[in-house]
Amino acid sequence: xxxxxxxxxxxxxxxxxxxxxxxxxxxxxxxxxxxxxxxxxxxxxxxxxxxxxxxxxxxxxxxxxxxxxxxxxxxxxxxxxxxxxxxxxxxxxxxxxxxxxxxxxxxxxxxxxxxxxxxxxxxxxxxxxxxxxxxxxxxxxxxxxxxxxxxxxxxxxxxxxxxxxxxxxxxxxxxxxxxxxxxxxxxxxxxxxxxxxxxxxxxxxxxxxxxxxxxxxxxxxxxxxxxxxxxxxxxxxxxxxxxxxxxxxxxxxxxxxxxxxxxxxxxxxxxxxxxxxxxxxxxxxxxxxxxxxxxxxxxxxxxxxxxxxxxxx
Numbered sequence: 001x002x003x004x005x006x007x008x009x010x011x012x013x014x015x016x017x018x019x020x021x022x023x024x025x026x027x028x029x030x031x032x033x034x035x036x037x038x039x040x041x042x043x044x045x046x047x048x049x050x051x052x053x054x055x056x057x058x059x060x061x062x063x064x065x066x067x068x069x070x071x072x073x074x075x076x077x078x079x080x081x082x083x084x085x086x087x088x089x090x091x092x093x094x095x096x097x098x099x100x101x102x103x104x105x106x107x108x109x110x111x112x113x114x115x116x117x118x119x120x121x122x123x124x125x126x127x128x129x130x131x132x133x134x135x136x137x138x139x140x141x142x143x144x145x146x147x148x149x150x151x152x153x154x155x156x157x158x159x160x161x162x163x164x165x166x167x168x169x170x171x172x173x174x175x176x177x178x179x180x181x182x183x184x185x186x187x188x189x190x191x192x193x194x195x196x197x198x199x200x201x202x203x204x205x206x207x208x209x210x211x212x213x214x215x216x217x218x219x220x221x222x223x224x225x226x227x228x229x230x231x232x233x234x235x236x237x238x239x240x241x242x243x244x245x246x247x248x249x250x251x252x253x254x255x256x257x258x259x260x261x262x263x264x265x266x267x268x269x270x271x272x273x274x275x276x277x278x279x280x281x282x283x284x285x286x287x288x289x290x291x292x293x294x295x296x297x298x299x300x301x302x303x304x305x306x307x308x309x310x311x312x313x
Contacts, residue, residue: 037171096171164200230276
């Protein structure tokens, strides 16, 4: 990691007090018609207008595992057709998301998100209603450190969220448990759901180089989409009570020594072996091919981080 390339723009810690209680559940609105489910390791950065930038880890070879960002949807769905999503041999959806245990793998299709951006706009307001209070609060985990100024350039993919709401979810049995970062403790999750509020019009735009595709959610139909950042494991099984894998999160920060989170109650997960969908090397927009190595069946939680600027005044 070449830290000389870092440019800080957001200081963590100066707004930690303001973040207290932010993201707590609020009064429920009607059920979402659009559900974009984020699973795996990524960082949610709150912007000044209360929209969010979501960044998946860049392909850094040092110190942590390589992450593969991709979209997943149900075969034959309108959004899968719009984004020209394809099946992938050997990919098992339930290996990434426990809510899909027992599902038919042949009924899912995929698209690489490497070197690709998504823009999701729901309703008329830019502000995202944040009810997800189990994102790892970097303002407290690494206080007084700074977010990379070139985050969007460094990330393998970015997703812009404007409007709608974020809520806690889980795709791993160790989600919702209390994890300790040195002297700081909090509950962590590895999945959040993003949805529209009161059936607000929602548009999802995918761009990659010269390619651009836009999907507008039909008023009368439910829409499901998964945004997954999956790790390609190494040879070691690892210790599920220690999140060694999460050093990648600290690569978002300047001179931040990684803190390994611990949870004595964590059990890890015995997941089915699966392939990971990979982009073709010529273009992320040309679809996917399957990898040559299967993931080992034991997995630790890939927790999600957040940088929040605090409550609105």
